[in-house]
Amino acid sequence: MSTTPPNLPVVSKIKKDTILGMISKSTRVDGRKLSDIRSIEIKTDIIPNANGSAHVKLGRSQVIVGVKAEIGSPYPDTPNEGVLIVNAEFVPLASPTFEPGPPDERAIELARVIDRSLRELKAIELDKLAIIPGKRVWTVFVDIYVIDHDGNLVDASSLGTIAALKTAKIPKAKVEGDDRIELSDSEYMNIPLRSITLTATIAKIDEYLVADPVLEEEAVADTLIIFSLDSEGRITGIQKSGNGYLSSDDVRKALEMAKTMTKIYMSKLP
Amino acid sequence: MSKGSDIKLIDENGRRIDGRSVDEVRPIKIEVGVLKNANGSAIVEIGKTKVLAAVYGPRDPGIRTILLPNRATIRCRYHMAPFSTHERKSPAPSRREIELSKVIREAIEPSVIAEAFPRTTIDIFIEILNADGGTRTAGVTAASLALADAGIPLRDLVAGIAVGKVQDTLVLDINESEDMYGQADMPMAAMPSIGAITLLQLNGVLTEEEFMKALDLGWKGVKTVYEAQKEALRKRYVELKNIEVI
Numbered sequence: 001m002s003t004t005p006p007n008l009p010v011v012s013k014i015k016k017d018t019i020l021g022m023i024s025k026s027t028r029v030d031g032r033k034l035s036d037i038r039s040i041e042i043k044t045d046i047i048p049n050a051n052g053s054a055h056v057k058l059g060r061s062q063v064i065v066g067v068k069a070e071i072g073s074p075y076p077d078t079p080n081e082g083v084l085i086v087n088a089e090f091v092p093l094a095s096p097t098f099e100p101g102p103p104d105e106r107a108i109e110l111a112r113v114i115d116r117s118l119r120e121l122k123a124i125e126l127d128k129l130a131i132i133p134g135k136r137v138w139t140v141f142v143d144i145y146v147i148d149h150d151g152n153l154v155d156a157s158s159l160g161t162i163a164a165l166k167t168a169k170i171p172k173a174k175v176e177g178d179d180r181i182e183l184s185d186s187e188y189m190n191i192p193l194r195s196i197t198l199t200a201t202i203a204k205i206d207e208y209l210v211a212d213p214v215l216e217e218e219a220v221a222d223t224l225i226i227f228s229l230d231s232e233g234r235i236t237g238i239q240k241s242g243n244g245y246l247s248s249d250d251v252r253k254a255l256e257m258a259k260t261m262t263k264i265y266m267s268k269l270p
Numbered sequence: 271m272s273k274g275s276d277i278k279l280i281d282e283n284g285r286r287i288d289g290r291s292v293d294e295v296r297p298i299k300i301e302v303g304v305l306k307n308a309n310g311s312a313i314v315e316i317g318k319t320k321v322l323a324a325v326y327g328p329r330d331p332g333i334r335t336i337l338l339p340n341r342a343t344i345r346c347r348y349h350m351a352p353f354s355t356h357e358r359k360s361p362a363p364s365r366r367e368i369e370l371s372k373v374i375r376e377a378i379e380p381s382v383i384a385e386a387f388p389r390t391t392i393d394i395f396i397e398i399l400n401a402d403g404g405t406r407t408a409g410v411t412a413a414s415l416a417l418a419d420a421g422i423p424l425r426d427l428v429a430g431i432a433v434g435k436v437q438d439t440l441v442l443d444i445n446e447s448e449d450m451y452g453q454a455d456m457p458m459a460a461m462p463s464i465g466a467i468t469l470l471q472l473n474g475v476l477t478e479e480e481f482m483k484a485l486d487l488g489w490k491g492v493k494t495v496y497e498a499q500k501e502a503l504r505k506r507y508v509e510l511k512n513i514e515v516i
Contacts, residue, residue, distance in 0.1 A: 001345045001347040001371060002346045002347070002368075002372040003344070003345045004338065004344045004375070006343075105372040109369050112369050120473060120474050223376070225470070230475075235472060235477070235478065236472075236474075237471075237473065239472075240373075240468075240470040241373075241376065243376055243379040244379075245380045245460075245461070245466035245467055246467045247467065248467065248485055250467075251467060
């Protein structure tokens, strides 16, 4: 059951006044302009045991993404395609509001937003991940690990996912007699990416729209709107996330901001 | 799963597989106040999609930790009955149902004057009885009516509809085949009288131009559903009034 989160109580009203006061003068708690994103740092290949990995710092939010490829069975309805699985863990070391246990609705929503945009765009050429069509295929696991939460985990995770997928290496598979699969220990292939899509998160705070919100801003925001855009500017996913609402005009303005944001995000990718 | 296929979803005359035009909503049937025990309830049918929603509350949930000092806590569960789909769906909550419970709660939240009931919960239960596309938006439509039936003060009703893209054409109120074999699905819900979009998702790929058109088409559908909601409430409460007179 989904429950109203308890992080919207009375204290935040004072905070909201401060944040709003600044926003109305076109600045923010950390000195940014309304449409500015935070600094981005991406390091890849940081987990030797993973096929691909990335450590993203978006301001003070930090996410590690690990890509692991394993040989498995295809889904019955797509027998000649590899399998993509996106999962997110909000581990308790990242925030006092994260509890140990199975992924909660926030983690599930985040993983599904990223999964959908990749899947709908057919960003990964899953047909090239079949080893023995109909029988054995590569299953690509994208595990998003949030390790420090200072807002906008979706964009940090989306950057990490693409960075890890782009740099991942999986061993070349050779099929011997009797459908035996031999994995090369010297030859590798990349995960076949046809195109790239990244999310851009915008917070609506009163009548204002702000790009890449920090945690304090998220706490007082009416709602977030997340656009996924590909490198050609097509929309590959949308998610309104939060208790408030948006007008059609807000949505249009947010899309304009998202276009600029994803262009900057794209330029930071390895 | 991924979309796009060769199945013909719109014919030469611009008719869809169930005979509708591209901007036509399926027949809507709504009944309010269908359950005895719930404080409010509604059953919504849109084409073959059939959804039952019930509201309990404002009430004391017996769990202190979730109560808020300044407003009611809203809890929402979207659940598909095992017999609602072609292949039996396991009754255990899936990741999809967990996400949709959140998205639906967030679609309803801005409509409820929750400040009127601090330290209580308002519980919304949505059961999908038969799934033929647009179940989350029908769920929002039904939940909003159940809240109204429970007498909970609302800023406006929330009405939902899904816009889709099939064969490069935008269509209103997609059914399951159009969702499965089409190119995009954009569920939307809103409070029409204040122009507030409370649910917006996109599963699929749209150009910016298509998205702007989809938004307009969505508003058209939302308003159609909204009229049906108001009619159902009127019917229910005019009938009640007549009974009291007798």
